[in-house]
Structure formats: C-alpha cells, structure tokens
Amino acid sequence: MPGKKPKTRTISVNMMARVEGEGALRVIVENGRVQDVQLRIFEPPRFFEAFLCGRSYAEVPDIVARICGICPVAYQMSAVHALEQIFDVRVEGALRDLRRLLYCGEWIESHTLHVYMLHAPDFLGYDNAIEMAKDHQQIVTRGLRLKKAGNRLITLLGGRSVHPVSVKVGGFSRVPTRRELTSLREEFLWARNAAADTVRWVAGFDFPPFTQEYTYVALKPREEYPFNEGPIASSSGVEVPAAEFESRFREEQVPYSNALQCTLNGASYVAGPLARLHLNAGVLSPLARQVLAETGLRLPLRNPFHAIVARAVEILYATEETLRLIDCYDPPAEPAVPFTVRGGTGMACTEAPRGALYHRYVVGEDGTVLEAKIVPPTSQNQRRMEDDLRAFVPAVLNLSDQEAAAGCERVIRCYDPCISCATHFLRLEVVRR
Amino acid sequence: MKQRKPNKSTRITPHRPKLGVFKFASCDGCQLSVLNLEDELLALGKAVDLAFFPEASSRFGEGPFDIALVEGSVTTPEDARRITHVREQARTLITIGACATAGGIQALRNWGDVEAFKQAVYPSAEYIASLSTSTPISEHVHVDFELWGCPIDKYQLLAVITDLLAGVMPRQPTESVCLECKRRGNVCVMVARAMPCLGPVTRTGCGAICPSMGRDCYGCFGPAEGFTEGAAYPPNTASLARQFHQKLNLIPVDVVRRFRGINGYVRPFRTESNAWEEAED
Numbered sequence A: 001m002p003g004k005k006p007k008t009r010t011i012s013v014n015m016m017a018r019v020e021g022e023g024a025l026r027v028i029v030e031n032g033r034v035q036d037v038q039l040r041i042f043e044p045p046r047f048f049e050a051f052l053c054g055r056s057y058a059e060v061p062d063i064v065a066r067i068c069g070i071c072p073v074a075y076q077m078s079a080v081h082a083l084e085q086i087f088d089v090r091v092e093g094a095l096r097d098l099r100r101l102l103y104c105g106e107w108i109e110s111h112t113l114h115v116y117m118l119h120a121p122d123f124l125g126y127d128n129a130i131e132m133a134k135d136h137q138q139i140v141t142r143g144l145r146l147k148k149a150g151n152r153l154i155t156l157l158g159g160r161s162v163h164p165v166s167v168k169v170g171g172f173s174r175v176p177t178r179r180e181l182t183s184l185r186e187e188f189l190w191a192r193n194a195a196a197d198t199v200r201w202v203a204g205f206d207f208p209p210f211t212q213e214y215t216y217v218a219l220k221p222r223e224e225y226p227f228n229e230g231p232i233a234s235s236s237g238v239e240v241p242a243a244e245f246e247s248r249f250r251e252e253q254v255p256y257s258n259a260l261q262c263t264l265n266g267a268s269y270v271a272g273p274l275a276r277l278h279l280n281a282g283v284l285s286p287l288a289r290q291v292l293a294e295t296g297l298r299l300p301l302r303n304p305f306h307a308i309v310a311r312a313v314e315i316l317y318a319t320e321e322t323l324r325l326i327d328c329y330d331p332p333a334e335p336a337v338p339f340t341v342r343g344g345t346g347m348a349c350t351e352a353p354r355g356a357l358y359h360r361y362v363v364g365e366d367g368t369v370l371e372a373k374i375v376p377p378t379s380q381n382q383r384r385m386e387d388d389l390r391a392f393v394p395a396v397l398n399l400s401d402q403e404a405a406a407g408c409e410r411v412i413r414c415y416d417p418c419i420s421c422a423t424h425f426l427r428l429e430v431v432r433r
Numbered sequence B: 001m002k003q004r005k006p007n008k009s010t011r012i013t014p015h016r017p018k019l020g021v022f023k024f025a026s027c028d029g030c031q032l033s034v035l036n037l038e039d040e041l042l043a044l045g046k047a048v049d050l051a052f053f054p055e056a057s058s059r060f061g062e063g064p065f066d067i068a069l070v071e072g073s074v075t076t077p078e079d080a081r082r083i084t085h086v087r088e089q090a091r092t093l094i095t096i097g098a099c100a101t102a103g104g105i106q107a108l109r110n111w112g113d114v115e116a117f118k119q120a121v122y123p124s125a126e127y128i129a130s131l132s133t134s135t136p137i138s139e140h141v142h143v144d145f146e147l148w149g150c151p152i153d154k155y156q157l158l159a160v161i162t163d164l165l166a167g168v169m170p171r172q173p174t175e176s177v178c179l180e181c182k183r184r185g186n187v188c189v190m191v192a193r194a195m196p197c198l199g200p201v202t203r204t205g206c207g208a209i210c211p212s213m214g215r216d217c218y219g220c221f222g223p224a225e226g227f228t229e230g231a232a233y234p235p236n237t238a239s240l241a242r243q244f245h246q247k248l249n250l251i252p253v254d255v256v257r258r259f260r261g262i263n264g265y266v267r268p269f270r271t272e273s274n275a276w277e278e279a280e281d
Helices: A048-052 A056-063 A072-087 A093-124 A131-135 A135-157 A180-183 A185-203 A242-248 A273-283 A287-293 A303-326 A377-396 A401-413 A419-422 B029-035 B042-047 B077-089 B100-101 B103-112 B114-121 B153-164 B178-185 B187-194 B237-246 B250-261 B269-280
Strands: A009-012 A024-029 A034-041 A217-219 A232-233 A249-254 A259-263 A344-352 A355-363 A369-375 B017-021 B049-052 B065-071 B090-096 B145-147 B226-228 B230-234
Touching: A009 A401, A009 B153, A024 A093, A024 A377, A024 A401, A034 A377, A048 A056, A048 A259, A048 B042, A048 B103, A056 A072, A056 A355, A056 A369, A072 A093, A072 A344, A072 A355, A072 B090, A093 A131, A093 A135, A093 A217, A093 A401, A093 B029, A131 A135, A131 B042, A135 A185, A135 B042, A180 B090, A185 A287, A185 A303, A217 A344, A217 A355, A232 A242, A232 A377, A232 B230, A259 A377, A273 A303, A273 A355, A287 B065, A344 B077, A369 B049, A401 B017, B017 B077, B029 B042, B029 B065, B029 B153, B042 B153, B065 B077, B065 B100, B065 B153, B077 B090, B090 B100, B090 B153, B100 B103, B100 B145, B145 B153, B226 B269, B237 B250, B237 B269, B250 B269
Parallel strands: B017 B049, B017 B065, B065 B090, B090 B145
Antiparallel strands: A009 A024, A024 A034, A217 A232, A249 A259, A344 A355, A355 A369, B226 B230
16 A cells, blocks of 8 residues: 555553552554553452452451552451441441541551652652662651651551551451550651641642643542542542442453553543542641642642642641541540441442542351452553543653653652552452453 | 571672562562661661662662562463573572462462453453462572561561671571460460460461450461471461361361461461361362
C-alpha cells in the first residue's frame, strides 16, 4: 500500500521505582499523537479472594493484612466492618475511637513514607531519600521521626506496625491503658508541629503546570474526616452506601495487566488524599485547615502533583486527631463487643491511605467464608493514571525518551500506587468468559 | 535450615559492600522493614551501598552484589528464571520473611487448583501467567541464610546485615515463642484462656506479641527448631495438634486451618495439616 509509514515512538519505563510493587508503563506515540497508554502491572497475582474461601471469619483480619505490608490496617478495617455488618455488631464509643486512632497511625506512617522517601526526591532531584539526606539532613531526619511516630502508635495498639495482631471482629484482643496512650502524647505534640512544617515544605515545591478535570471519589461522613464510615460520595454528585459500590463502580480486565481497572459511569476517577480533601475539607481539624490556607492553594486542586500537599495535610490532620483521641480516651470495659455468628453478606468501605478500599464477604451459618471480594484503591486509580499520561505526554514529546519516561513516571508516582495491593484483586463469585 | 560456618564465599570484602533488595510475590512488608529502621537507616546507608532497591530508589545499580535480600515467593515462570539470575549476581543471598522462606500465605494455592482460581477470578484467565505453586526461594537456588517472620523483625535484619559486615555467618535464635512469652511474664493464653496457641511450635523472634496482646500465636515465624550435635529436628506439632483437638475441642477442620496459615507450606506444619485433613476424610 502506498503512503508514508507512520513514525512510531515508544516511551517506556520497564520497572517503576519508588512505588510499592512491580509495574511498568508504556506510551505509544504515532506521528506525534498518543496512540496507547499502558500501565502494566507484572506483580504476580496471589489469589487472596480465592483462598479466603473456606477459612473462618475469625481468620480474615490476619489473612487480608498480608495483601499489603504498607497498609495492613486498612485491609483489617474494611474486613471487620464488613463482617460486623453480617453479625449485626455495633462497635461504638472508645472501641470505635481506637480504630480511628489505629488508622491515624497508618496514615501517618504510609503518607510520611511516600512524602519524604518516595515522592520528595522527584521534586528535589535525587534518586532516593538517603541521597537527599546528604543535602537535607534535617528534613529527612524529621520525616523519619514522623514516620516512626505513626509506627509507634500502630505498635502500641496492634503489637507491631506491619501486620498488627490485635484487630478482630467486635473490637480488639487487647486495648491500651490510659497511661500507655498518654505516653505518646509528647511525641505527637512534636509530630503535629513537624507535620505542619511538612505541609509548608511541600507546598513550596515547584509543581509542573498540568491540570485535569477530575471526578473525585471518597467516603463523606459529613461530621468528621473519613476513616471507617460514611457513604461513598463523588464530586459529580453520586452518593451511595457501601452496599451499592458494586452496582455503581465497574471493573474491567485489560490484557497487559494483572490488576483490574475500575470506572464510574464509564469514566475514570480519583480516589485517595486529593479526593478525600476535596470532599471533606469542611471537617478538617483547625490547624490542618489553617496551614492549608496559608499555603495559598485553593480547592479544588486539579493538578495531580499537588497530591503531595494533600497527603501532608492529611498527616497533619492525623496527628491532631491522634492528640484529640488520646486526650478523650476512656478505656472500654471490654476489649471487644460480644456477638453471635450467623450467615449473610456484608460490605464495607474504609479509607486506606491510598483511597477507598471496598470489601464484601459472604459467610455461612458456621462462620465459614463462602465468597470474598476486595477492590483496592490502586485498581480504582489505575484508569485515571492512564488518562493523566495520555494528557501529559504531548508536553514532553520534545524531550529525549529517557526524560519523557521520567516525566511519565513522576505522574504515576503522584498517586502513590500500591501495586502489591492491586494485583491480588480477583473476582471470585462469577465465572465470566 | 542447616547452619553453616562462614567461609570465603560469604565473607564481605573490605570495600563498601553493595546491597540489593529483590522482590518476588509478596506484600512489600519485609522490605518496608528496612525503611522502618528510622533511627538506623542513614547509618546503614553509609555502611552499605543500597545499590538496588527499587521500592526506595530510582538508581538501579548493577550487580554483582555482596548481599542480596530476597523478599517474596516464586509463583510465575518468569520469577523462577529471575531468581537464578539474582543468585548468580549475589555473593550472599538472604531470604527475608515467610514468603521467601516458606512460600508465604499465597502457598495456600498449593492445595488448590490454580487454573480454577484463575478462571473463577479473572474474566480472561489466558492473560494471567502463574505457576500452580508458590514455593520458597530455597526450592530454586542455594540460600545462605533464611530470616523468618511475617513480617521479619527489623532488628533481626539489622543484626544479620551487621553480622555479614563483620564477616561472620548470621545466627538467630530458633527456640519456641513460649520461652520469650515466659520471659515477658505473660499468662499462658492456652492454659488460662483455652486458646489454640501455636507458640509451642513456633520460632521465637517476634517478641511473643500475640500472647502479649491477649491472643493466640498464629505461627508467623515458622517452625521452632531444636539442636543436638548440629542436627535440627522439628517441633512436636503432632502433640500440639492432639491437644487442640482433645483438650480444646477443636474439630479437625479447625486443626487444619491452624497449621495451614502464614507458614502453612513449611514441612512440619504442612505434614500436620495434611494428616488432619486425611483423618477427616
């Protein structure tokens, strides 16, 4: 056939760095136009939903924690809330507060890891935080101490920071004494200041000019910043209980990835700190609100690179919330609420550091899990990451392949993707061919 | 694993040793333990060259490596090839955590039908390349030292690296959780609260955190070992399983679940769960 052969150029990152898990990305450009964008997840699948079946409900928190070493609390929280729905257990008062507190620890630990060690090196031009420490020793040291404060909180409540052991249906296996919690107070007074300084620090970064129209999706409980409760809301006006998640959000498989992708009304959306902040800014704690205002950034944030600021604001919120919860702590009479095991279906969505995490379980009369379904935040953000790349690539086409690829990788890193989480994502109940 | 005396091939040379962190099927929690060494990380970064650590750095240094830390189990054909390359480039290869050392929680697939899993859970199963088993690194290549735990204890990891830098073969305690639990002054959750605790057959190292948090140990650190004249022998899982069944009234399926968990594929635990499964049939 006559005619000029199209000029094809492939920009690829064979292994993304400073993300959790293993992924690659590929952008195919033909005659200067983006033809295809693929976020490839080659992290091997681990089939969690499959082997959860046949296990006891009581084993679920220990098993699902292993989906992610960075956000195990999130998996435990979504699991116990879904199971408690089946058994009609209400976890209230101090036990509910302790679960919020445990989640604060995880947000601080996970967000600080990302802000200081994985993401900031992009803005300051280093390969990693250890290199960065050579020029910015005080800042990196502050980040490490802040991360440690989050880990200490999880360790106090859960026995250890990675895969904590105390979470169970109905509450905890053990709750802290007032004195134990108060012992963290002084460190969290420091952490609150350090978190405020973190917001100021990251807000001063040089952000690439890039804005998109996003649909944001997050829990929106109205009276407080979300962790474990609230309807699932979107900036486009959707508001549904967790039980309706699967009828509103669709998952699809793509041939180049071991993770499924989620859409809302056929389009991509954003979950995570930017989405939570967008939908819940009105219920931020006082200092978080004030420091965010001082940065001069105005909501809605439409630049994905601003996610680092949203993440820092959430660290600050979590330190303030930790102090509030420590101060009002009145130990519960029992570490867990009694309940009777029965069969049924339960769904719950909680806010993992990276965004909404949905679980559904079907349990038999004897408490054996019959079906499990888990939708992690990174699966939800995956389509949006690809859309961002499609919009971002034209601006970097005049750069070398290496520089263009580095730019693309930076866009992806804004989402703090957790590929280990996304890959275990397996549908169990329906055979679809 | 059999303990070996240090020899030339495992001793670290005087230059700043190169360390690589390699990930297979896992949750990232064990390599996170490196970054969770908040007070020691910057010093560690001076003592060793963290040359290849994709989760933490975009600098992908080339091998060979003095120390390779391997996280995760082998679950795909590609990973079975990749681990041999890692071994070729590594002077000392250390597995970190339950996945790399015992196959991990995902080794539960070893009792299932992976083709059925794939077809049941993915709309288009043909895109998914997966082996029918999840296996520990030692089933594929020689491993110099195995660090147990789900997750590993970060201070055990630091001790292992320090040992290697000092030119000695790492060594970690292999006794049962019970000894540590007694030292912490805990009331036994099995005796006092009739919980099916795996502490008596599980390796120490976590700090007996489960009984300390008011619950039964679930075996994250793998099987304990006893030593006489250098011969390792397995813990008495049969006796503990009988205790669970006869004294604590666990039905056989619950005894199977107990041993078939985080480290379910490691031989002593696998043998025990299989025996109770057969007894049930």
